[in-house]
Amino acid sequence: MIDALIDKIIKMQNPTCVGLDTDFSYLPADMREDISTFEGAAEKIIEFNMNIVDKVCDIVPAVKVQIAYYEMYGYEGLRAFDYTVNYARGRGMTVIADCKRNDIGSTASCYSKAYLGKVDIGGKTLKAFPADMLTVNGYLGSDGIKPFVEDIKANDKSIFVLVKTSNPSSGELQNLKLEDGSYLYEKMGDLVSGWGSDVVGKYGYSEVGAVVGATHPEEAARLRARMPHTFFLIPGYGAQGGSAEMLKVCFDKRGLGGIVNSSRGILCAYKKPEYSGMNYYDAARAACLDMQQDLLSAIGRIG
Numbered sequence: 001m002i003d004a005l006i007d008k009i010i011k012m013q014n015p016t017c018v019g020l021d022t023d024f025s026y027l028p029a030d031m032r033e034d035i036s037t038f039e040g041a042a043e044k045i046i047e048f049n050m051n052i053v054d055k056v057c058d059i060v061p062a063v064k065v066q067i068a069y070y071e072m073y074g075y076e077g078l079r080a081f082d083y084t085v086n087y088a089r090g091r092g093m094t095v096i097a098d099c100k101r102n103d104i105g106s107t108a109s110c111y112s113k114a115y116l117g118k119v120d121i122g123g124k125t126l127k128a129f130p131a132d133m134l135t136v137n138g139y140l141g142s143d144g145i146k147p148f149v150e151d152i153k154a155n156d157k158s159i160f161v162l163v164k165t166s167n168p169s170s171g172e173l174q175n176l177k178l179e180d181g182s183y184l185y186e187k188m189g190d191l192v193s194g195w196g197s198d199v200v201g202k203y204g205y206s207e208v209g210a211v212v213g214a215t216h217p218e219e220a221a222r223l224r225a226r227m228p229h230t231f232f233l234i235p236g237y238g239a240q241g242g243s244a245e246m247l248k249v250c251f252d253k254r255g256l257g258g259i260v261n262s263s264r265g266i267l268c269a270y271k272k273p274e275y276s277g278m279n280y281y282d283a284a285r286a287a288c289l290d291m292q293q294d295l296l297s298a299i300g301r302i303g
Contacts, residue, residue, distance in 0.1 A: 001132050001158040002209065002231055003201040005094045006256060008061035010303035014292045015255075017096065017233070018056055018284075019263030020049055020084060021066040024073070026267050028280055042076035048280070049084045052267070053091050055281040056288050062094040064233075064261050065131075085129055096233065097131035100162065102144045109147035116159070117151040133158040135211060135233070138188055138195075145195055149208065153199060158207045158231075161192045164223060166213025166236030175219070189223050193230055203256060205231040212250060214242025214260065221249040224257065232258035238265035238291075244298035255302035262291055 009015050024032065024041045031044050053063065065088070070081035088095050101111035115134045118125045136148055138161040148159050164174055164185045174185040189210065196208025206229050212220050214236035224232075232250045236242035237260050250258040269287035270280040278286065296302075 001094070001152070001156050002205050002207050003203060005061060005132075005158075005259065006201075006203045006205065006231075008094065009256070009259065012059060012061055013296065013302050014060060014288075015251075015259050015295055015299070015302065016060050016288055016291050017062040017064050017259045017261040018052065018060050018266050018288065019064045019066060019098075019235075019261045020052070020088075020267070021064075021069045021098075021263040022049055022084075022267060023069055026264070028270070038073045038076040041073055042080040045070075045073075045077075045080045046083050046087075049080075050087055051281040052284050053084075053088050053093065055285045056266075057088075057091040057093050059285070059292070060093070060288050062096060062259060063088045064096040064098045064263075066098040066263070082129055085131055089130065089132070094133065095131045096133040096135065096160070097129060098135045100135045100137050102137040102140050102148075104140070105143045105147060108140075108144045112147045112151045116148065116157040117155055131157075133160060133209075135160045135162065137162050138191060142191070142195070145191075149195055149199075152207050158209060160209040160211050160233040161188070161195070163188045163192060163210040164212050164216055164219045166215045166240055166242065168215075170213070170216070183219075183222075185219060186222065186226060189227050189230070193227050196230065200229050204229055205257070209233055211235065212258075213240075214247035214250075215240055217246040217249055220247065224250055224252075228252075234258045234260045238262045244294045248298040251299045255296075255299045260291075260295060262287075265291070 022045050070077035097115045114128045115131045136159045176184045196206030199207040209231040212232045266284045266287045269275050270283035275283035
């Protein structure tokens, strides 16, 4: 799956991922009018997401659907999550389910089946939330990762393991220094490299990727040098303070090596002065094109 994503990135010359972290409050006022139920909110979120996907699917290779923004609307929110995942895939986009799942081995296996694998019921094989990729918390250790690795091998999927996250307090734990002088996030990077060592694709990148925040360029540079075969999912661009100049260290000399997520900067672009007068989906497209140019100005031509 990582090769298929890289193929799209090269074809579109765009390492952008649209984060569909769709809070109901992000929707234009007229879409929120007279809505007071989970069901109503879910329907409008689906409509909003569909229009965004339709407007960007020809210029952006991937979407990241953050499940927390759907879970808070209960069952109806999960229905919106499921619909969004399937709709984006139907429009040819790579779908990253941002769920940060993990637990002990047996429970991790259930999480993996939900997003990457299959479930057998009455002799029939079914898929629950058929994403292409999934974010995973690797800080439980290898036994929690093994089921995900087994499923990506069996089903041509990928995972992104949390290594150095973009939030300000990530250093409280991730930057702890170990006895050998390395940092905890570097140890996690080493584990990720090992977990993906036998699933490296034609571009030299593994199906076991890493989440590496744009807001920590020094750490990102250390990880890129340490993890030459690991593809990065890069959050933190835009609203969180990360810039194209900061995150260019995540990419190799070919302009490959990562995909950069932006959520609010695209979903709420219609609220920005520079996109004044546009509807939300046209503003989202314009913001994606502006982000593409910003990223290419830093990393150069891709491929």
